[in-house]
Amino acid sequence: MSSSPARPPLFDFHCHGGDASRTGEIAAYIREEGLSGLVLLSLPTAGVPGAPEDPPHFNAAVLESKRRLADAGVPVYAFGCLDHRPRLARLAAEAAAGAAEAVEAVEAEEAEEAVRRAEASAADGIAAAGAARAAGAARAAGAASIGPAAGAAGVGPASAAAAPLTGDNGAEPPGAAFEEPRPESRPESPAAPAAQVAALAEAGFDGLKLWAGKPELAAALNLLPDDPYLVEACREAGRLGLPVIFHVADPPEFWRPEAGGLSLAGRDVPDFEDFIDGAARLCREAPRAVLVFPHLLFLADRLERLDRFLEEAPNAMLDLAPGNYFYAELARNPEAASAFFARRRKRILFGSDGFFFPPEARPFAGDSLESNRRRCRRLAEFLSEPRSRRIENPYPLSRETTPEAACLGLTDSVLGPILSGNARRLLPRSPKPVREDL
Numbered sequence: 001m002s003s004s005p006a007r008p009p010l011f012d013f014h015c016h017g018g019d020a021s022r023t024g025e026i027a028a029y030i031r032e033e034g035l036s037g038l039v040l041l042s043l044p045t046a047g048v049p050g051a052p053e054d055p056p057h058f059n060a061a062v063l064e065s066k067r068r069l070a071d072a073g074v075p076v077y078a079f080g081c082l083d084h085r086p087r088l089a090r091l092a093a094e095a096a097a098g099a100a101e102a103v104e105a106v107e108a109e110e111a112e113e114a115v116r117r118a119e120a121s122a123a124d125g126i127a128a129a130g131a132a133r134a135a136g137a138a139r140a141a142g143a144a145s146i147g148p149a150a151g152a153a154g155v156g157p158a159s160a161a162a163a164p165l166t167g168d169n170g171a172e173p174p175g176a177a178f179e180e181p182r183p184e185s186r187p188e189s190p191a192a193p194a195a196q197v198a199a200l201a202e203a204g205f206d207g208l209k210l211w212a213g214k215p216e217l218a219a220a221l222n223l224l225p226d227d228p229y230l231v232e233a234c235r236e237a238g239r240l241g242l243p244v245i246f247h248v249a250d251p252p253e254f255w256r257p258e259a260g261g262l263s264l265a266g267r268d269v270p271d272f273e274d275f276i277d278g279a280a281r282l283c284r285e286a287p288r289a290v291l292v293f294p295h296l297l298f299l300a301d302r303l304e305r306l307d308r309f310l311e312e313a314p315n316a317m318l319d320l321a322p323g324n325y326f327y328a329e330l331a332r333n334p335e336a337a338s339a340f341f342a343r344r345r346k347r348i349l350f351g352s353d354g355f356f357f358p359p360e361a362r363p364f365a366g367d368s369l370e371s372n373r374r375r376c377r378r379l380a381e382f383l384s385e386p387r388s389r390r391i392e393n394p395y396p397l398s399r400e401t402t403p404e405a406a407c408l409g410l411t412d413s414v415l416g417p418i419l420s421g422n423a424r425r426l427l428p429r430s431p432k433p434v435r436e437d438l
């Protein structure tokens with residue numbers, strides 16, 4: 001699709017890389033869609049169910065594609081991911097330690113129970129000896145041996161052995177409350193989120209891509225968007241002037257059984273509302289970072305709430321990588337959707353959600369060049385074509401009830417910032433050079 005004179009050229013702020021051998025296809029995508037710029041995104045693999053952990057992300061492939069596209073004629077930017085393996089290793093170690101502590105606790109309880117039984121047995125022996133002592137003076141000499149016999153039964157030694165199980169008055173020994181700093185949070189550690197972000201910038205990445213808000217990965221990493229692990233990364237990105245694209249949650253219907261194979265119902269993942277609230281807290285915790293939430297933060301069916309979110313988080317932006325879910329939602333009330341886009345036109349970025357992954361990289365199935373072009377064209381037409389025009393609804397969960405979606409017919413004054421202006425304002429004129437020794 002060549003850029004139309006009636007519509008500003010597209011700057012695709014959300015396109016996934018991951019296979020350097022497909023760089024030629026990405027170049028064709030840029031050329032054939034008439035793009036004025038492109039952001040290539042990495043994704044993590046470590047911690048993602050069904051994905052290999054080596055390599056832990058697509059950073060190297062994305063950076064190599066950026067290097068090869070230096071002469072593409074338009075700026076190509078790259079956003080890199082964190083390596084989650086140190087955190088996953090720590091969580092596994094903590095889980096193992098917790099299991100060991102549980103075993104030790106059971107063993108300690110069993111030992112205490114054995115002590116109690118021994119003491120009770122000794123007490124019974126003492127009582128019996130007292131009765132024998134009262135039976136007659138003739139047996140007084142034998143009664144004198146009851147004390148040692150009690151010791152032999154374990155009263156003294158057993159009591160002494162029990163003391164270390166609880167400590168003085170049950171208090172923890174000195175230093176027991178001290179917690180060794182987690183390796184990922186030590187500023188001097190390469191595994192620390194801030195150190196990883198700094199290394200990404202040094203390597204030639206222009207931004208940070210976080211996927212830790214994807215429900216299954218969030219569960220594996222045991223976090224919400226405002227976890228200190230992610231706050232540290234976002235604060236460093238803000239300090240370095242790197243925008244952050246942060247995938248938070250999934251379509252809310254995924255939490256219902258009716259979503260079929262996509263359903264998260266019954267799975268051990270955080271609730272949808274926990275993700276949205278966590279994103280709001282992250283914006284407050286990392287005020288210098290520009291946080292871009294893709295897919296309209298999965299609030300396309302609640303635009304008033306989304307509007308309040310932006311009002312309360314001045315460092316937040318949205319991108320339009322559709323994931324296909326929001327066409328039907330926005331088309332249900334095109335007047336309200338158009339009014340929202342007009343009001344927030346300086347806070348929204350165009351993104352196709354294209355996939356140039358390796359074809360065999362499950363669960364990250366790569367789309368063909370033509371499929372990626374259709375995704376881009378569909379979104380551009382949905383935003384710009386008149387409301388009388390309808391497009392096919394690509395989302396399987398709403399396609400049966402809403403097979404087509406009416407376009408929004410946004411005006412040029414609204415389209416200009418969304419399709420390209422905001423991306424140019426947010427990113428530097430020229431991408432960072434890729435470090436030569438990588």
